[in-house]
Each structure stands twice: as C-alpha cells, then as structure tokens.
Amino acid sequence: MADLVTLQQYKDFNGLESVKNDARINHIIDHVSQLVKSYCATTIVDYASSAKTEYFTIKDDLVDTIILEESPIISVTSVQERTGQADAYVTLITENSDSSGKYEYVVNDDSDSITRTSDSSTKYWPKGHKSVKVVYTAGYTSTPEDLKLAVFDLIKYYLKDERKERMTIAGATVENPLSSSLSGNIGFPDHIKRILDMYKLYS
Secondary structure, three states: OOOOOOHHHHHHHHOOOOOOOHHHHHHHHHHHHHHHHHHHOOOOOOOOOOOEEEEEEEOOOOOOEEEOOOOOEEEEEEEEEOOOOOOOOEEOOEOOOOOOOOOOEEEEOOOOEEEEEEOOEEOOOOOEEEEEEEEEEEOOOOOOHHHHHHHHHHHHHHHOOOOOOEEEEOOEEEEOOOOOOOOOOOOOOHHHHHHHHHHOOOO
C-alpha cells in the first residue's frame, strides 16, 4: 500500500542533498508508514481514490448501525445485504437516490458509520456471516501536513537510532531513557504520539 511520505519529501524537509542514505531511508519510510497505519487503525491514504470493499458479519439480531474501518468517509458507492450465505446480495437505496423518501440506509459522516432504516424508521441489518457488503472511499487524498511532521520525526527517530536507550558516539556512551509522560504511550516520543492520537481510530 502507499507510503505516507516520499523520500524526496523527507529530504526536502530535512535539507538533505546526499544520496548516500537513500536506500536506508526508503526502507525506513516503508516500515514507518505501516507502523503509523497500524497504530492509527486506519490506512489514512490507501482508499481515498480506490474503493474499498468491506464485509460485516452480524452476530446479533438488533444491530442497526455498522462502523466502517476507514476514516473519514469520502463517498459510499453501494451498500448491500443478504439474509443467508446462499442468497445473492441485494443493493439498498440511499437517502439521496430515492425521491419517495423510502430510503434504506443513512451514512453518518460524523461517526463513519451506516445506519439501516426503513421509511425513516429503525430497521436492523440481517444476521449472518458477511451479511452486509459496503463499497466506499475514505481517508485523505494526501497525507495531512501535521501527520507528515510526525512521520518525518519517526523516520529520523529510527534513522538516528534514537529508539535505543544507550548509544555510543565517538567513544562516549549516551543515555537515552525512553520514559514518557503520556498515559498509555507504547514507546513513541510524546510529541509524535500527540499527533498520531489525533488520527487514531478507537474501537
């Protein structure tokens, strides 16, 4: 999937002209991009221009809202449901495509979710394995500028081995304690974690 920043963006940000470390920086960019996506629980840029197909297994009888994995929602192409695994999916009508007002689902942009409706009243998603199928786009067409700062700093963090508690530089040992003042910090420097947390999705 797509990296969150490019090699050239990182070099421009840090005023680097040498190509000496390009291969290593590119390698770190790949890993840092995946690290940030995993921590934030969203791919951020991967499905902004190419649609994602997501299936939902409904285990309870009274579920009327499903929450999409990616955020924020850009557009919903289709929502389908089926009552059994042997049945074909049926495409539902959105609130914007049916003049009669008898729409069958509503997209909630504020919570990146979809609610099943019927004649403007509550209805529930059918129970079953992969009983709901949603095709949609979500995320950002390019990495937000504040998030880029965190990614740049993380690349430097790993490039300079700042993650190590003890480093030897020119024969001298430098202590680098990894303590944090932020609750629940898994090891990111505080100023990086503050930015990542703004994009993190909580289940």
